[in-house]
Amino acid sequence: MKPLRIAVAGCGMISAQYGKHIRRHQDILEISGAMDLDPARASEFTAQFGGKVYPDLDAIFADSSVDLLLNLTIHHAHFDINRRALRAGKHVFSEKPVALTYREAAELSATARETGCRLAVAPGTFLGEGIQTTSAFLASGRLGELRLVYAEVNWGQIERWIQSPAPYFSVGPLRDVGVYAITALVFLLGPVRHVWGYSRILKTPRMEWADPAKHNSVPPPSL
Numbered sequence: 001m002k003p004l005r006i007a008v009a010g011c012g013m014i015s016a017q018y019g020k021h022i023r024r025h026q027d028i029l030e031i032s033g034a035m036d037l038d039p040a041r042a043s044e045f046t047a048q049f050g051g052k053v054y055p056d057l058d059a060i061f062a063d064s065s066v067d068l069l070l071n072l073t074i075h076h077a078h079f080d081i082n083r084r085a086l087r088a089g090k091h092v093f094s095e096k097p098v099a100l101t102y103r104e105a106a107e108l109s110a111t112a113r114e115t116g117c118r119l120a121v122a123p124g125t126f127l128g129e130g131i132q133t134t135s136a137f138l139a140s141g142r143l144g145e146l147r148l149v150y151a152e153v154n155w156g157q158i159e160r161w162i163q164s165p166a167p168y169f170s171v172g173p174l175r176d177v178g179v180y181a182i183t184a185l186v187f188l189l190g191p192v193r194h195v196w197g198y199s200r201i202l203k204t205p206r207m208e209w210a211d212p213a214k215h216n217s218v219p220p221p222s223l
Contacts, residue, residue: 001028007051007060007090008034009081010072011041013162014095018070019049032066035059057081061088068093068118074167075175079104082119086111091118096179100171123180126187135188149189151181 006022008015011034022029033051036042042053054060060069061084069085071078071094079099085092086108098121099105112119125131137143153173159165168176186192 003028003030005030005032005065005067006070007032007054007063007066007068008045008070008072009036009057009060010074010077010095011036011038011045012072015045015072016048018072019045023049032063033060057084061085061090067091071095075100075171076167079108082108083111086115086117086119089115089117091120093120094122096122097171097175100175123183125180126184131184131187138188146189149185151185153177153181 006029008031019031022031031049031051033054034042034045035054035056039053046053060066068091071081071092073081075097078094078097082092082094082098098108108119138146158168162168
């Protein structure tokens with residue numbers, strides 16, 4: 001079977017994890033190359049995991065040998081890049097979130113159907129042993145009627161482990177790490193009928209990271 005050829009867009013911190021896992025399945029997966037706004041990072045990635053450096057996204061889309069785009073760019077770029085890739089006839093696997101609004105996500109889903117391309121999105125943690133075991137336990141009925149589920153996500157001080165935290169702050173923890181709990185709960189319990197929530201700022205000094213005058217930030221998304 002011919003390996004699925006993957007082009008990587010965005011060679012930040014998470015890209016190495018993807019590269020390592022792709023390399024473990026060389027019989028079915030192959031990295032055709034990578035691109036990044038910083039060409040040095042793309043060169044570093046391809047030197048470690050193979051493939052060539054693409055100068056830009058258009059070069060990836062024009063490469064007929066590329067089957068799938070692996071989108072590891074910042075949150076705000078996901079929708080546009082995913083849409084362009086689908087329209088170019090490429091399958092897409094995108095880091096979360098697939099888009100910043102429901103309307104954009106629905107458009108991507110429709111575009112995938114129209115083009116006949118596959119659209120997949122992280123997180124895939126619900127496929128792991130822990131949540132699969134939980135699913136089997138719930139299906140057994142041993143727990144009885146489920147009335148309440150509590151899920152906690154500790155975002156921590158993200159500025160301590162990522163070089164450019166401003167985009168993460170601008171989209172907020174729900175779109176970045178909250179999706180893990182949401183994905184698991186929807187998988188386990190089914191569609192959401194009603195949503196209620198609240199938030200508050202626990203540490204105001206961290207808000208300076210969202211100041212465009214001090215950091216390379218981006219405007220918050222519209223809902």
